[in-house]
Amino acid sequence: MSIDDLRNEIDIIDEKIVDLLNERAKFVLKIGEIKQQNRSQVYVPNREQEVYLRITSKNKGPLSNECLKAIYRELMAGSLVLEKAIRVSYLGPEGTFSYFAAKQKFGSSVEYIPARGIECVFSDVAGNRCDYGIVPVENTIEGGIRETLNMFVKHDVKVCSEIILPIHHYLMANCKKEEIRKVFSKPQILTQCKNWLAVNIPCIELIEVSSSAEAARIVAGAQKSEEGRCFAVIGNSEISHKYGLKILFENIEDDPSNTTRFFVLGKEYSGPSGKDKTAIMCYVKNRSGALVEILGPFKSYSINLTNIESLPTRKKAWEYCFYLDFDGHVSDQNVQKALEEISKKCFDVKILGSFPKGD
Ligand SMILES: C=C(O[C@@H]1C=C(C(=O)O)C=C[C@H]1O)C(=O)O
Numbered sequence: 001m002s003i004d005d006l007r008n009e010i011d012i013i014d015e016k017i018v019d020l021l022n023e024r025a026k027f028v029l030k031i032g033e034i035k036q037q038n039r040s041q042v043y044v045p046n047r048e049q050e051v052y053l054r055i056t057s058k059n060k061g062p063l064s065n066e067c068l069k070a071i072y073r074e075l076m077a078g079s080l081v082l083e084k085a086i087r088v089s090y091l092g093p094e095g096t097f098s099y100f101a102a103k104q105k106f107g108s109s110v111e112y113i114p115a116r117g118i119e120c121v122f123s124d125v126a127g128n129r130c131d132y133g134i135v136p137v138e139n140t141i142e143g144g145i146r147e148t149l150n151m152f153v154k155h156d157v158k159v160c161s162e163i164i165l166p167i168h169h170y171l172m173a174n175c176k177k178e179e180i181r182k183v184f185s186k187p188q189i190l191t192q193c194k195n196w197l198a199v200n201i202p203c204i205e206l207i208e209v210s211s212s213a214e215a216a217r218i219v220a221g222a223q224k225s226e227e228g229r230c231f232a233v234i235g236n237s238e239i240s241h242k243y244g245l246k247i248l249f250e251n252i253e254d255d256p257s258n259t260t261r262f263f264v265l266g267k268e269y270s271g272p273s274g275k276d277k278t279a280i281m282c283y284v285k286n287r288s289g290a291l292v293e294i295l296g297p298f299k300s301y302s303i304n305l306t307n308i309e310s311l312p313t314r315k316k317a318w319e320y321c322f323y324l325d326f327d328g329h330v331s332d333q334n335v336q337k338a339l340e341e342i343s344k345k346c347f348d349v350k351i352l353g354s355f356p357k358g359d
Contacts, residue, residue, distance in 0.1 A: 021075065025082055032083030041266065042083040043132065045161040046273035048076055049356040077107030086110040089124035090134040091117070095213035095239050101163045101262040102134040118147045122155040125265045133157070133265035139167070140259045141192055144309040148263070149323045152281055152352055153314060159279050159353030161264035169193055169253045172216070172245040173232035174223060181227065182207055184215035185234040193234055196252040212236065216243040261358065269330065273356040276329040277306065280339070283313065283321045283348040293345040294322065297338035303328055329354040 001009075035042055055072055056065040080086055088106050091098035092114020102112060113130055115121045121133040135148045169189055173180055180201055183190070187208045190197070197206065209215045212235025220243035222228025233245065240247050263279075270276075284290040298305050304327040313319045328335040330351055343349045 024075075025079060028079040028082050035083060041160075041268045042080055042086070043160070043266065045264070045270040045356050046276075047271075049273040049275070051076065073104070074107040074109075077105075078109045080106070081109045084131075086132070087113055087130040088132045088134065089113045089115045089121045089130035091115060091121055091136065091211075093211060093213045093217075095216065095235070095242055096211050097165060097167060097236060097260060098134050098136060098262065099213075100236065100238070101136075101165045101260070104165060105134070105161065105163050105264060106132070118145075119151055119154075122151045122157055122265065125157045125267070126155045131266065132160070134163070134262050135265060136260050137162075137263045138261045138307060139188070139192075140257060141255050142188060144307065144323070146309070146311070149309055149311055150314075152323065152350070153311060153321065157265045158267060158269055159263045159355055160266040160268060160270045161355045162277065162358040163262040163264065164358040165260050165262060167192070167253065167258040167260050168236065168251050169234050169258075170237045170240065170247050171232055171234055171249040171252055172240045172243075172247050173219070173230075174244075174246055175230050175232075177201065177248055179230045180204055180232045181230040183232045183234060184209055184219055186211050186215065189234050192258060193252050193254060195254045196249075200249070200252075212239060216245065220244060263353075264355075269351070269353050270355045272329040272331050272354070275357050276327075276332075276354050277325055277357050278328055278330055278335060278354040279323070279325040279352040280342075281321055281323055281350040281352060282342060282346045283350075284346050286319060290345065291322065294324075294342050297341040298326060300341075301334040301338040303334060303338055327357070 032042065051072060052069055055068050059065055059068055086106070088102055088110050090102040090112060094114060099112070113124065115124055118135050121135050124130040125133040136145045137148050138144050169192065182205045183197065184207045189212055190206050190208065209218065212233065215233040216235055216239040219231040219233045222231050233239065234252065237247060239245065282294050284294060305324065306327060307325045309323045310320045311323055313321050330336065339349060
């Protein structure tokens with residue numbers, strides 16, 4: 001067969017795919033109508049997880065599972081907006097890792113609203129200005145993002161999904177490495193590249209700004225001046241296209257396994273997917289052994305604890321609560337039993353969410 005013949009075959013298949021996609025979309029619209037009658041959430045993370053598992057288990061190749069998942073990610077995001085216009089708040093501006101985490105989950109069909117800070121993302125969701133919000137919750141190098149965890153004490157929102165994003169940093173500038181005079185980025189990024197900076201461009205002034213996207217905006221804006229031409233920025237590679245900066249060095253993070261977890265905030269818990277996590281906040285009684293008492297049930301019911309952080313309650317000085325997340329769903333029997341026991345040892349236990357485990 002010639003290339004033209006083979007392309008003809010592809011054209012015929014593409015027509016069938018388009019018809020099938022729209023046939024699928026008609027069923028999505030019907031589901032959307034039922035959800036509207038029941039006033040239920042349009043985004044159903046556990047169902048999406050089920051779809052991913054189904055399509056990858058049916059996959060006979062040659063396309064990879066990753067490729068199929070990426071196609072379906074965009075397809076399901078496109079389906080969501082057929083059911084309802086979706087607004088997603090994220091820690092802005094455009095080009096931050098939160099932005100890419102948001103796009104990884106919701107694709108390119110929803111409306112993205114950049115928020116000025118983590119608290120604004122929480123209040124956008126709590127105040128119904130947005131349907132969902134994306135916030136960073138934990139980084140493999142720096143641990144829990146306290147600003148996010150603290151907000152759960154203050155705002156009434158639920159965690160409905162999690163996103164795992166590998167983090168790679170790039171050094172971008174429009175001058176040579178030897179000419180760099182200042183490096184702009186957000187404090188956490190500069191910390192994550194500390195050793196690389198010390199070895200490769202020692203004694204250069206490091207300037208902390210609110211986000212890597214803001215750093216890129218400053219550096220791009222300063223390009224016309226003699227001094228500004230020697231400014232560099234550290235951030236993700238997408239910034240380089242948007243702000244016309246050249247990538248000088250790739251993957252300069254000190255730890256190549258650098259990964260950040262993000263939460264999708266919403267108004268409802270997600271149903272069980274079979275591979276879930278649960279996040280809770282425990283307000284403990286201030287007495288000796290209080291922490292041991294809340295950890296005991298995890299051992300008794302064989303529940304794998306995945307994170308624990310202590311946070312000030314902000315109600316009384318030196319009074320703390322604990323953020324915990326663990327494997328399992330609130331509807332699992334062992335989780336219910338453990339939570340029952342933990343509740344007896346605490347003033348209050350707030351279930352922040354049960355959601356499909358990110359991969
Ligand atoms: C169609 C649905 O709504 C959304 C779209 C989905 C899809 O396109 O398969 C899956 C889950 C929901 O986020 C549904 O709930 O089944």
